[in-house]
Amino acid sequence: MIEIRWHGRGGQGVVTSSQLLTKAAIYAGKYAIHIPEFGPERRGAPVRAFTRIDDEDIEIRYNVRNPDIVVVIDPGLVEMKEFITEGLKEDGVIIINRPVDMPISLDGYKVYSVDAYRISIDELGRPIYNTSMIGALLGATKIIPLEYLIKALEERFSGSVLEKNIRAIRRGYEEVRLV
Amino acid sequence: MSVTDTERMKRVGLNGDEAVAYAAKHANVDVVAAYPITPQTIMVEKISEFVYNGELDAEFIAVESEHSALSAAVGASLAGARVFTATASQGLALMYEILYIASAMRTPIVMALGNRAFSAPINIHCSHDDAYAVRDTGWLQFFAENVQEAYDLVLMAFKISESPEVLTPSIVNLDGFILTHCIEPLYIWNERYIQEFLPDRKPVEAIDYRNPKTYGPLALMDYYMLIKRQQYEVVRRARATIDRVFDEYSRWSGRRYRAIKTYMMDDAEYAFVVLGSTAGTMRSMVDKWRGMGRKVGLVSLTLYRPFPEDDLRRILSGVEAIGVMDRSHTYGGPGAQLYQEIASTLYSLDEHPRLLNIIYGLGGKDFGPEDAEAAYKYLMRPDVREVWLGVEG
């Protein structure tokens, strides 16, 4: 079972990211669960969501405690090291939203970086990071083939918005780098 | 497209609210009267979307309160319609007086309840306060453990409630947020095949202006108690219909439904009894404990009303100690609600298992493996009768 924790702030699409990945995993024939954490829902407040993916049915229904992967959608949260590495497995993966050449100290973890800010401004014209970050997650870990994510995305968007987001996903997938 | 899709069933990813909305659609309901409330909101949004798009040929009554929602549902059901409603917590509280009327007037309404804690303090997350608060209203009650069960139970509830020998409304409980908002994979029917299991409603004694009758009459010392006895017997005897419909649906869907799910109970010395989504978590813990040689088992109730007491007496007799898990509590009572019911169920046994009341997860407080371990430790201590898990001391 792969357990993922998403970090971001209200309004950045943290819940949407976890939902899209879950649907993609289900379309890929896996069992997956998306668990949102609804606290005080305010734009800008730190928000978390959890995704579990397995080949077997998943019976457990509680928040992810020891993620294999942490995705930090909000660039500012990268500085909150204890918050984002809490419970992360020893060989855990962290995917951050940050220019790939910018130094970062998250010693002991496998850190992948993607400049989701650049991608979202280029492709969407607005700093909406979620699609580029899911793309980066799949690029770094290859846990689900990209086509299923696009299928999940097609359920949600259409027309030019869909096209733009698919481009953002593909760029995230390709531009993510191990740092 | 997943390889597991068939002509009859499709594998999809939906959250619990959406799954329930699909179940209402697949049940081809005639009338939906509901007022949105977290965490049930998505059900209402989705159903109104189905109606608006023309995907569901139903009357969606946008009411101004839950009291009106259930009142409208009662009227529509008496007129012979298949009626669905949904609510949670405070909304159910506002329906309260009509709950008794719906059941006593024998309207086979199906309600989905996104279980949520009662205020105050304001909380939108899961407790079973609402389900327990209406346990005496004469509605049948089912608890879903996951999103698939929530979907299936709504379909089964219509068939059970509308059976001529039952004609009693049903509540399908699903844990707020834990199930209402979590996306999981499930199989939903191709609508073309639903009629095989759930044909259109055949109303009994429906309102008909050509054949006027008096519904909901005044009944005082002469008839009130007789009518109540009649209703009491109907709910008690509904169990036979529930078992029959569960069996029929199990055969039809390939997914096994029973009033009670037991896990590793054959030789269990210790057992936990639980409702709702915590069952899966506890089952995984039982696996772990069994691996350590501990003889632990789990009992989870899919059927809560009518309470399956005879089965529970059989399953739980001979167990040394039982941890009864309540996602709610009662003030100043002899243990929380499920605990009381298990205690009275077991009272007629000659040898009583020791009982521990575990109050857990109120207002959505996460219940994980470490909490289950703590519960197990308390169960080993004969000196503890009740514990508020995570807030002891």
Place this chain on the structure above:
Amino acid sequence: MSSWPRDWRELPMAGIINIAGSSLDYKTGTWRARKPVLYPDKCIKCQICWLFCPDMAINRLEDDSVEINYEYCKGCGICAEECPTKAIEMVEEVG
């Protein structure tokens, strides 16, 4: 009502009364302590009493004149109170 079953098994579901208009069997006229008396010469056929009577115990006739149905009149006195010409008077019920 005495013909109704006394066993819950035989009782109509939910106590539904299958006979329409069964309230006609209740001759509420025996409840009166005082009774309304109509003086047709004072009556202007305005129908106010007919409208107000809570028991539909005032019959409206072809020519819009009114009569009191003593089989059902409970003697509440509303008609007498509302009649604009005092064409109805409440008197003591005797016998």
